[in-house]
Amino acid sequence: MADELVFYTNPMSRGRIARWMLEEIGQPYRTEVLEFGPEMKSDAYRAVNLMGKVPAIRHGNQVVTEVPAICAYLADAFPEAGLAPEPARRGDYYRWLFFAAGPLEAATTNRALGVEVPEDRRGMVGYGSLEDTLNTLEAALAGREYIAGDRFSAADVYVGSHIGWGLRFQTIDPRHVFADYCGRLVNRPAAVRAREIDDDLMRKSFKENVE
Missing domain, CATH: 3.40.30.10 (Glutaredoxin)
Incomplete structure (x- = not known):
């Protein structure tokens, strides 16, 4: 079993x-x-x-x-x-998966919290500046269909989710490269199913709390 x-x-x-x-x-x-x-x-x-x-x-x-x-x-x-490249071709896959988990999340969270890192202290934070972080991500996606190459992978699930949330909550600048990338992901059948399941759970929870 x-x-x-x-x-x-x-x-x-x-x-x-x-x-x-x-x-x-x-x-x-x-x-x-x-x-x-x-x-x-x-x-x-x-x-x-x-x-x-x-x-x-x-x-x-x-x-x-x-x-x-x-x-x-x-x-x-x-x-x-x-959902993962073969081991010999996982450089970009690992790079951008953990770039989103590290610099991108830290930079966008600080933006949401109104935290400004002084210019002379940027070396103390892993992302340096939000602008550098977003410019790096934009350059990575320019001319690519997916973050780790020409095939969808688990890295796209994670990076795409972060960018989608960032665009929605305005912690990521609405650049065309980001919007186009998310547009390629949002209607994947698995993404649609996942949203429907969780949205239904939210509705049920709300209904139970008000009754």
Whole structure:
């Protein structure tokens, strides 16, 4: 019997990215929805993720947290989905997957929080400046269909989600390269299914809370 795949999430979290990845691999999985607060910080869930945060997955005896790690793990665990380049061609794949997890997320989060890094202190932060970060990402996508080359991969799930959220919440400048890239991703069948599942969970949660 194949190892069970369990997904711990909340539809108003970064779990939406992991959900998209799970839909891309096309394998059965069981969803455990946790509410923010006591349930997510419970001893039962901290046995899965000591941080008391979602998302996380359990695949047999393996527990994986952190969204980029979940994306990379699932691509490797289910190679038949074709969501990772062959090992000898993974330079861009790893580079941009972790660029989004590091410099891009830090830079856009600081923008959302109104944090300005003094120019003479930019060497202390991994991204330097938001402008440098966005210029680098724009250059990477210019002339490419996908972030790691001419094939969709798990890196696109993660990078595309960050850019999409950044455009929506105005933490990323609305550059044509970013909009065009997201436009190529948003209507993928797995992306549509994932949004529908999580949006439905949000509606059910709202209905339960008001009744």
